[in-house]
Structures are given as structure tokens and as C-alpha cells.
Amino acid sequence: MIHYFRSFFRPTDHLRTSLLKRTLSLQSGKYMVSPFASLGIGKALLASLDEQGIHVPTQIQNRGIPKILTGSNVFIGAETGSGKTLTFLLPIIELLTRQEKSRGIERSPHRPRCLVFAPTRELGEQICKVAKKLSHRAKFSCTEIVGGRSRKAEEESLSVPRDLVVATLGRFTEHNRKKNIMLSEVRHIVFDEADYLFSRLGFREETKQLLLNVERHAVLKDRKPQMIGTAALKTLEVESFFRYYCPSVSFVLSDKLHQLPLEERVRSEPLYLNNVSEKRTVLENLVKEISKSEDSKTVIFCNTVDSCRFVDHVLSDLNEKGECLPSACYHGEMPPNERRASWIRFCEKDAGFLVCTDLGARGLDVPSIGAIIMFDFPKTATSYLHRVGRIRNEGVVYSLITQSSRKIAELCLSAHATTKTAKKLVQIP
Template sequence: MACRPTVDRLLLQQHLQPAPRLGVACSAGLQIGKPYTAPADRPVSFEEMGLIPTLMDALRAAGFSKPTEIQSMSVPAIVSGGDFLLCSQTGSGKTMAYLLPVVHMLKQREQEEGYMRRAKRPKIVVLAPTKELTEQIASVAKSLCHHAKFRAVCCNANTGLSQQAQKMAGPVDMVVATPQRLLQHQAAGNVALGDVQWLVIDEADTMFDQGFGEDVTKLLGILQKKQPPVQVVLVSATMTKGVKRLADAQLPNLLRLEASGFHKPTAGARQEFRVLPPGGDKLTMLLELLQADLAKRRKVLVFCGSLDSCRAVEHTCADRDLPVVCYHGDMPIAARKESMALFAGSASAADADAPSIMVATDLAARGLDFPGSIDHVINFDFPSNAIDYLHRCGRTARAGAKGLVTSLVGPRDRRLATAIQYAVDKGLPLDQVTASGAQAQPAAAAAKQGRPGARGKEQQQQRVPNISSRPEVQQVKWNPEHKFLHLRNGEPIVPFKDLLKGKTGDERKKLLYEIAMDVKEWRRWRHAKAVARASKRREKTGRDMAAGKAPPRYEPEERWQQKIKKKRDRAAPSEWQGRGRRGGGGKY
């Protein structure tokens, strides 16, 4: 650009970089473990599961009256023994699906064998990837503790090792921890894993695709050496290659329990896709949606793809006096807890109106159970893959409630959004959806067509419809009038130091974001013009070929030689001979 490489320019370049791919990339068609054949008379109530009376009292006190599908499948299966993989969509009650059977077996063996709790020696270990999720699981476990009479301890980075060691110095039944923190306690001698009988790995897809795989594998190796080996339960909302590698290497007898809505959006969530019009502004569209939600007193969760985008949306809402809080990984844990408490409308916000809008990154998309219910989820930045879209949708319409998911679709997101909308309309699972808009064909269907992996005529003719029927290239127009600067061939005419003069802090960041949006708009316009020119060239070539005047086709090497020849014909001979200028033999 037409300015020196200052800090402001580097900040602008950060805004221009594409948002990083967050979350896990799903591999289509992964089958992990052997399918578990459930008995025909599956229980339809907690009473039919045969749980101990103290657990039934805890369920009644917590207000649980009817089990979800994954709970009715998992409780009798886990109690019968074996290693299991629980596959179910977000918000389907997976936490209670594994806590109920392991606590039931713990209390049953305690009554039969007569052993008592021992210091530093838990019987149950639950691993989760984040601090927030471990605290959430521990709170659910402690809601059962009062009636079932067992003791659970949470270990994560929110508190110090010494404070957690004091809690485990007394009798303990269950430890809910992040893998790294549990290994630290084990190395320091604060916990002994010799008595562990059940190991639960929650959010297994996140564990093995975001850097926790080595710690989990190490803990699993320690526990499997003991006799008898532990019973392992993996819990996942998606199937990934990391989970498959673990299952193939260390859990050969893993059985899979899969709910009917697996890899599909929540049934109670209505999906809307709003295409950004040419030259439109996503912030303006977002503000219109938020104003309508505030009028209907809805709780809204806005997802952004990067920290910069999250901050920009928060500042824009704050400038419009909208009640908003932020939630992302750059915030300290205390600030994140405060934002969650304010969003939930807790007593800590008694002196002010509880904010009904939360702007968050994908940190809030996985595993968290928000207090109360979220009425509307807005994808301000469209997710980079279908699995992230599933996790975001799972924040609303939980536990049988209703919700709305609205996605703002820009030009770069249109292919993936079109494919996802097509799969949602047809009731297809999203684990095989890609940006190309195609579904991976099952091997059995391909074999019927006589060629393994081949696509049949019906599949070739089946096209994924476009979200918008309007032509894309013809409607893209370039508006040279910008709010902050004019662009001439993509270069700012007004220097940055003049634009940023007198602005500091949030104003400076917001201005840089607006400039970045202008540059992105110019790039979209330039790309649209190039597409239009290429389309015209193809049409002209088609007309020429139809008239029998097909132009000669050159190989890449021949085409390059033709360009060099034309350039040499235009230039003087001395320009191509020696290093001198025209006239030959010069110093330069």
C-alpha cells in the first residue's frame, strides 16, 4: 500500500488475513467401534432402568422426569459392562447419560463389597478439554452427591495445585479434571490412580483434534495396565480421525451407541440463511436482527470467527447502547465467568439490566450448557466447516426447547452454506457436507452401480440448489464512495497517519476494521470483474467453435514462448543483450 510499513499497517494486515479454521475437521463416513445392539424393550422411564433409590431421589430433586434417547440407550448398556462410545447431538443430555450408570455401579459395588472411600484414590475419573466444561460436569455430579452420598472433586487451572491437593487429601470418589492438570497431580503424588474403575473421556473429538491427545493416551495407558482394566466411556458429538485412531489402537472392543439425531441439527432449531447483498454490510444486517430480538425480549448468542471480529461486533453494539457482553479466549477466566453470570441475569447484575446479547468465539460453541435458554443463535462469521456449524446450533433448542439459528452468508461462504442448507432441508447428516456441496456416496450404493466409488447418473444430475437465485456477477457493483477513504487500484489515497490522527484505543481498532472491510469489498469487486471477463471469453470461444473458427490452443510452454517473442518484438535489441541500457555497454 502507499504507506510505510508501520504498526498501523501491520494491524491492518492482521484484519485482512482470513480467519483461522477453528474446531475439528470431520472425516466423512468414519465408523468407529462396533454397533451395539440394544434390547428391544428399551426403558422409557428412569424407573424402568433399575437405578438405586438414592439416584432416583436425586433425579426427582433435579426435576428430571423422562430420559432422553441417548440416556435410555446408555444407562443399561454401560451397566452391563464393556467399553462404549456415546454419539449424540449437542444438548441431548450426554453428561447425565454417563454419570447415572457409573454412579449407580459405584454405589452398588460399595454395598456389595463393603469398601469405603479412600484418600487420594478416586474410583471414577472424568476428563474434559476445558476448564469451563470440567466445572460444568462437576456441578452436575455434585447435584447427585447430596442424595447418592459420594464425593466429587474438580481439578483444573482455575485454582492452584495445593488447594486441589487439600481437597483430594480426604476421601474422594470422583475426579473431574483436564488431562494436563490430572497428570500434574499424579506426578506430584497428590492422586493415585490404582483404584480407578471407570474412565470417561468427554468431548473426545475436541480432545484428540486440539492437542490433548498425548495426555489422554498417557493416562489411558496407565489405567489399562492395572488389573482388572478400567471400563472406558468415550463421549462425542462428532466422529473424527483422532477418536478412530485411539479406538483402533487401544480400544479394540469398543461398542458404539448412536442416537438417531447424530450429526444433525437439533430438531427444535429453525435454520435461516441470509445472503449478504452485493455491497451490503454484515454489521448493519446484524444490528437489524438484534433490534428485532430486543423488541421480543430474546436472548441472543452471536458467533464470530476471530478475536478481531468478536471485538468489532462488541464495540459496534456498545456504540448503539445495546446490552452486550463478550466471551472469548483472550479474556481471563474471571472475566469470562462474570460475562456468563451477567448473560444469565444472575444476582451479580442486580444494579443494572442483565445483558441479553453475548458475542463469542467458538470457545462457547462446544460442551457449555448456558444458564437458562438461548432463543437465537446468529452466525455473524459463517463457520469454516459443517461440524462447527453443528456445535454452534447446539447452543439453542436444548432439552426439547425451541430456538432459531440465523447465518449471515457472505460471498466466500456461499458454497458451504448452500450445501448445509440443502442437507438440513433433506434431513441428511452434516458430517459428510463439504464446501463443494457434495455428499460422499456410500460404498454400498456405489457397488450397486458396478463401480466402487463411482458416481451414478442420478447423483451427477442432482445439483445442490443455490441459496440465492439472483445472478452473482451481474449484480456486483463497485461504489467508489467510502466512509473513510477512497481506493484507487486497491491503494489508499489518504495516508494512515492522517486517518488515525487523534484516535486511540477502541476508536483506532474500529477504524482499522472499517478500512479492512473497504479493502475486502474492493477485492470482491475486482474478483467479480475477472469472473465476468472470463465468462465473456468462454462465450466468445464457444461462438467461434460453433462457427468452425476454433482458436488455436497452445501448450503452457508454447504460450509462454509466444509472450516472450511478442515482448522481444516490441523492445529494442539492446534491451535484451548485455546488462547495459539502450545503446549498450552502460554502467547500469
């Protein structure tokens, strides 16, 4: 009976949502059918999810997991905090498990079956951490090659048979060149934060070279790996990139893609300045006020490394006077170990403020962020959306707006103000 239900009942999004509000209980016994099981996830992964207290899929998981399980090329587009990492990890691990059982696949050193690419080492470590939690019950092995530790340690990790490897493109290219990791057995490739990886400012050329290498191995094996991309934005670059390299790609999107958080959850507080010289005073007053409460954390965004260093210096001076909480700095010009240490300090509550460039606006998950200060207003609506998306629950966004940033600020703030009633999409310039 249960088997019949799973095989032939395919609820619509609307009906599935109502079903997911409660676990299906069969009156005739003690059997419980997990909502994730109805999506096609097996017992081992269900046990891992249950251990973590995850019982009900999000909207994008409802839509994305079944599609990825078909083995087709998929782009997952959904807002920050919607569960995109589990959306691709769960079905990929399920497929790897099925392949191993049905084909008797033997794991080989240096030849993973799945590659997950992230734009930063911190995001890569975060993805691997989620995967390792799933591996407590599901039988698969994963590791990361994202920098921040010795190359020898990474080489030793790759010498053990791995099913899934999370990597940054630069470190992967280095290990691939040395034959520490090879593409011959790869069946799934994931590009997390694809809008950045495929952009001119990101890793477009490195990604192209990777795909050319994959194509060469696919021809030799007469098999093309499944391609998956995820992002909080579906940009023209993402669409053109996917349609060129995977013409059959399916775009699976959430209803809230490109929308700013509703004002009931995230409040916008614009602060218009007559002169740039006022920014320091306004910043000092804000951090002093925020420091009176230690319940949540604050991220301060800057547009440049120099600006980031200036703000960090201001906060350090205030902290020495006992007028604000300790701060941590996070930008691309910091040595990897120092940047990692700053991130850990912020996550583990040793620092109340994180001063960062847009490097901290993508993918990184700190549930307790309650405020964002835009010391420099972002130059695009895309950056604004990513920054605001760092607030997972409730919070406030303070924007310091000068004459030079007024035009883009009015565009973003007007969109933020109308999401409560009209739910308009942010127009990406």
C-alpha cells in the same frame, strides 16, 4: 414379583419407549416402578432424580445406561441436549456404589475411582454441578480441578477422599505430576466432548499420555479401567482413537446423531452479503431488533478472537446508546477469571448476548437461547452442527454469508433445509 419383572423382562427400544411414557403402576398396591429403575439404577439415585423432576429417560439414556452398567468400554454419540451427562453419570455412580458395598472399598485421599475429562473449565464445572445434585441422596463425593480457583484450594479438595473428579487435561496433568492425584484406584474414565479431546486441534497428545499412564498402572493392578466417551459427533478420529486404545468398545448412538434440528424447531435465516463491509450494518440491525424482546438469549459466533473482540466492541457501542441489550465476551485468550465472569453474566440474565468463538459451541447448557447469529460462517459442517445445537427448544439461526463462505454455507444450509422431510445426515468434511 417386582424382582422377577426387573430381572427377566428386557424390553426393546420400541417397547421401552411406550412404557416410559407413564410410570408402571401395580394395581395390587402403591408400588411404583420408575423407568430409570428398569434400566438398573438404584433407589438412592432414583430419589435424586425425583427431586429434580426427572422421571423419563431420553432415548440415549435408554440405550446407554444399561450398556455402561455392564462395565464395558462405551462411546455415547447423541445430539446436543439429549442427556449425555446423566447417561454416563448415573451408571458410573451406581457402579461405584455397588463396588463399595460388595467389596468393602475404602476411599483414599488423592486416589479417585472415576475421572471425567472436559475440554473447558466451564463445561467441567457444569458436569460437576450435575454430579453434586445426584449426591444429595446417593452417597458419593465429587470435586472439580478445572482451573479458575487457587491451586492450593484444589490440592486441599483432593486431600479429602473423592469418588469422582472432573478435570481439564492441563490442570489434571499438573496435579498428577505433583502427586496430588494418582491413578492407582481409577476404575472409570470418561472423555466428554471426545471428538474435540481426540482431535489434532484439541488435546490428542495430552490424552495419549494420560492413557499411557493409565496402562502402566493397570498392568501393575492387573485391571483396566472402563473407558467411556461422549460426543455430538462420531468422527473418524473418535472411532480410530477408541478402536486403538479399547478394541472392544461399543458404539451406542442415538437416531438423531449428526442430524440438524428439524425446521419446526429451529429456523434457518441465511443473509447473503455482496461485500464484507456490510457485515457490521447487518449485525447492528439484527441485534437492535432482537433486543426488543428480552425473553431469550442470543449467541453470536465468530471464527477468530479478533473478530470476537470487534463484535463485542460494536455491541458495547450500541448498548451505550441504549439500542441493544448488554453483552458478554467469551474466548480462549481471556484470563480465566474474566472468562468465567462473562459466562456467569450471560447465564444469569445480566447479558442478553454472548459473543464467542467456537469455544462456546461445545457442551455448555443455557436452555433459554432463542437465537444464534453466525457473524462469521463456520469453516466446517462440524462447527455448524455444534453451533446450531446450542438452541435447546425453539429458535432461529441467522447466518451472515459472504462470497468466501458461500460454498460451505450452501452445504450446511441445504442439509438444514432437507432435515424436515428426508432427515438426511450432515456430511462431515
